[in-house]
Amino acid sequence: MLDWTTILKYLVAASVVVATSIWFVNSVIIESKRDLHTISLNAQSNVESVRKEHETAIYRNLLVPTSFPLTTGLNLSIGYRLRNGNFSDLWSAIMANGGSTILQFHDEETALVKINSIAKQITERVSSLEAQKVGIATFIGSSTGFSVGVAGLMLSLESCIPWFLHSIPREDLGIDVLFINDWKSTKYLNGSEKWYKMVVVCDWSDHRSGNCSENIISIKEFIGQLNDCSNFEYDPKDSSDDAKVLTYVLNPFGGSTSFTQMCLVSSVSSFIKSFPLGHSLDENDHLTISTSSHWNHSLSVQSWTKVLSTLLHGGSVSFIKEPRSLNDLPRKTTLLAISGDSKFLDHVLTQSKGIRTSLSKALFSEGVFNKIGQISNQIDKLRCIYVLNDLKEVARVTDFSSPIPELKNPSITRYSTSDLTLLRSLFGSRIVMEVYSPFTIMGPLSHTNYYDYRVLPSTVDDLVTCYGSFTTSLEAKLVDTKENPKLFAKDRQGMLVIRGFTIGKPVDEKDLSHALELVKKFNGGEGWMPLLGVFGLFGNDGCFYEYK
Amino acid sequence: MSFIKNFLTGGVKTSEDPTGLTQDGNGNNNGSSKPSDPIVEGKFFPRTLYKFNGHDDEKIFIAVKGKVYDCSLGRQFYGPSGPYSNFAGHDASRGLATNSFDLETLRHWDQPIDSLDDLNEQQLGALDGWVSHFEKKYPCVGSLSAEPGVN
Numbered sequence: 001m002l003d004w005t006t007i008l009k010y011l012v013a014a015s016v017v018v019a020t021s022i023w024f025v026n027s028v029i030i031e032s033k034r035d036l037h038t039i040s041l042n043a044q045s046n047v048e049s050v051r052k053e054h055e056t057a058i059y060r061n062l063l064v065p066t067s068f069p070l071t072t073g074l075n076l077s078i079g080y081r082l083r084n085g086n087f088s089d090l091w092s093a094i095m096a097n098g099g100s101t102i103l104q105f106h107d108e109e110t111a112l113v114k115i116n117s118i119a120k121q122i123t124e125r126v127s128s129l130e131a132q133k134v135g136i137a138t139f140i141g142s143s144t145g146f147s148v149g150v151a152g153l154m155l156s157l158e159s160c161i162p163w164f165l166h167s168i169p170r171e172d173l174g175i176d177v178l179f180i181n182d183w184k185s186t187k188y189l190n191g192s193e194k195w196y197k198m199v200v201v202c203d204w205s206d207h208r209s210g211n212c213s214e215n216i217i218s219i220k221e222f223i224g225q226l227n228d229c230s231n232f233e234y235d236p237k238d239s240s241d242d243a244k245v246l247t248y249v250l251n252p253f254g255g256s257t258s259f260t261q262m263c264l265v266s267s268v269s270s271f272i273k274s275f276p277l278g279h280s281l282d283e284n285d286h287l288t289i290s291t292s293s294h295w296n297h298s299l300s301v302q303s304w305t306k307v308l309s310t311l312l313h314g315g316s317v318s319f320i321k322e323p324r325s326l327n328d329l330p331r332k333t334t335l336l337a338i339s340g341d342s343k344f345l346d347h348v349l350t351q352s353k354g355i356r357t358s359l360s361k362a363l364f365s366e367g368v369f370n371k372i373g374q375i376s377n378q379i380d381k382l383r384c385i386y387v388l389n390d391l392k393e394v395a396r397v398t399d400f401s402s403p404i405p406e407l408k409n410p411s412i413t414r415y416s417t418s419d420l421t422l423l424r425s426l427f428g429s430r431i432v433m434e435v436y437s438p439f440t441i442m443g444p445l446s447h448t449n450y451y452d453y454r455v456l457p458s459t460v461d462d463l464v465t466c467y468g469s470f471t472t473s474l475e476a477k478l479v480d481t482k483e484n485p486k487l488f489a490k491d492r493q494g495m496l497v498i499r500g501f502t503i504g505k506p507v508d509e510k511d512l513s514h515a516l517e518l519v520k521k522f523n524g525g526e527g528w529m530p531l532l533g534v535f536g537l538f539g540n541d542g543c544f545y546e547y548k
Numbered sequence: 549m550s551f552i553k554n555f556l557t558g559g560v561k562t563s564e565d566p567t568g569l570t571q572d573g574n575g576n577n578n579g580s581s582k583p584s585d586p587i588v589e590g591k592f593f594p595r596t597l598y599k600f601n602g603h604d605d606e607k608i609f610i611a612v613k614g615k616v617y618d619c620s621l622g623r624q625f626y627g628p629s630g631p632y633s634n635f636a637g638h639d640a641s642r643g644l645a646t647n648s649f650d651l652e653t654l655r656h657w658d659q660p661i662d663s664l665d666d667l668n669e670q671q672l673g674a675l676d677g678w679v680s681h682f683e684k685k686y687p688c689v690g691s692l693s694a695e696p697g698v699n
Binding site: 041053366456491 | 550558560568569590
């Protein structure tokens with residue numbers, strides 16, 4: 001029999017061992033395994049030391065300090081000078097290494113060489129028609145739609161503007177050649193085919209009906225026999241090509257936005273820079289893009305940044321429909337871009353592996369990356385998920401002419417930081433929240449840090465969404481508005497105003513004058529563009545938080 | 549203890565509120581100003597400029613030709629024990645124009661602002677060079693004007 005003193009000794013010894021172990025786990029193991037120190041998480045932006053009255057200071061990405069220029073392009077050389085580059089620079093570099101790259105479009109695999117061949121033959125044919133504008137009303141996530149998109153961007157340097165359309169136009173936009181999805185779509189032309197020199201149906205089969213107009217032809221007829229071509233050469237004559245128009249994009253609210261080559265290369269460059277050291281894009285990366293139908297048209301602008309960046313590094317790309325289970329994701333996926341309204345993510349959130357998930361979540365919330373809670377080895381290679389979110393007021397931001405609204409009670413749903421932590425543990429992957437103004441800015445406005453796994457108090461999550469710091473091509477500030485007297489710039493709250501190199505401008509003269517009038521109200525001449533109705537705040541961690 | 553507890557209960561560690569939207573937040577949204585908060589661009593008098601000398605206040609402001617620049621990033625030059633520390637919190641126009649770091653080139657806060665009328669063309673040219681240097685390198689935080697009844 002043990003006496004009381006011995007039992008007490010054992011109890012004290014056990015308590016000391018437990019306490020030491022807890023201290024060791026908390027203070028030594030977790031501290032040393034953290035991806036990013038709390039100090040870094042609390043300072044995610046460069047903040048100017050001066051601000052104007054009724055405005056916050058200017059916030060920038062940590063990679064572009066205040067006195068340094070924002071990211072403006074690819075920094076390519078032409079002789080001893082630097083130039084920003086353009087789509088052709090990107091595509092020629094992609095084709096130089098992309099001989100064996102395969103792209104997947106739903107269930108169909110297409111070699112990059114074939115896409116290049118189709119695109120080049122379309123380009124030649126369009127040029128022979130002396131077309132000034134081509135309309136692209138095809139879905140960019142299909143093999144032919146993607147090829148037509150690439151052809152359009154190739155044409156952008158040859159004085160022909162590609163115009164991405166969400167549907168067959170109801171008015172004459174001065175387009176010479178129109179690309180449409182399939183033969184079924186021809187019925188929506190409704191006599192408008194006479195506006196075009198040619199209407200090209202992106203369907204390789206010839207299901208032409210007898211009463212089809214003669215200028216409606218299949219893509220097969222349009223480009224003739226396909227000859228494989230694995231190279232794309234571009235010889236820049238000067239450094240001014242970046243100022244040329246890359247594309248017009250018709251938005252669902254009636255207007256169109258024009259983006260320059262500079263927008264594309266700046267966006268690509270910012271995306272490449274967003275990867276931390278040791279996690280850069282490389283030839284093993286496979287980007288899978290899966291968005292809800294709501295994003296189908298936005299993809300014609302927003303997919304290029306990630307797709308071209310991945311291909312540029314020798315990686316490959318898949319476009320898939322919204323997956324119903326993890327088995328629908330290509331096994332080689334390392335980067336997944338998925339829309340924030342995806343049912344798939346909601347479905348995954350219901351999966352849980354009990355104690356493994358619990359341990360994984362606890363570690364993530366401490367800042368330690370782990371794959372303990374991963375629910376399937378199907379996604380073993382997955383390293384980052386990009387959750388694509390729209391701004392709350394896309395229509396108003398795109399329109400420019402609406403009045404500034406009052407901030408109402410939370411009216412949109414976004415994933416909370418707690419949900420994101422659960423998703424991280426279930427996928428065993430990092431998650432980056434991105435926010436887009438899909439028809440006015442190429443690429444995201446801002447995104448959370450690759451290593452930011454913080455869980456915010458639920459009261460904060462209920463009111464705002466954290467979107468991290470701005471991309472390296474943009475800088476931002478918040479301004480006071482008389483419509484929202486409770487949001488004070490001195491408290492780092494207000495309406496978002498941005499400046500940078502990925503912003504498009506309205507095509508229509510009337511829309512442009514509305515935009516210019518609006519810009520004048522906010523220090524016109526300094527290039528600031530207000531995002532009407534986008535209210536948010538800057539946290540003392542330098543992150544942008546949008547009011548829900 | 550928190551990690552073990554979270555692991556056992558399925559909870560997560562909640563970080564501090566960076567927005568200040570909650571009562572326990574430290575987002576500084578109560579209107580009080582921290583020393584690191586951005587300064588509002590505005591009008592300075594020699595008296596109000598003086599305290600931004602890197603010593604009385606961490607920030608270093610220097611006036612050149614009527615404009616005030618935040619030179620805090622150039623602390624190694626303009627901060628305490630730097631070679632140009634005399635300029636901090638002052639109108640440095642005459643010193644820069646004449647390439648002199650002497651105290652005589654500076655006016656005290658209660659003296660009239662230097663009109664620079666007696667500078668020759670070469671000195672004015674040198675001063676303009678310094679102005680463009682400051683404009684490129686440091687943010688302009690306001691302008692310097694005479695305080696009624698003082699300067």
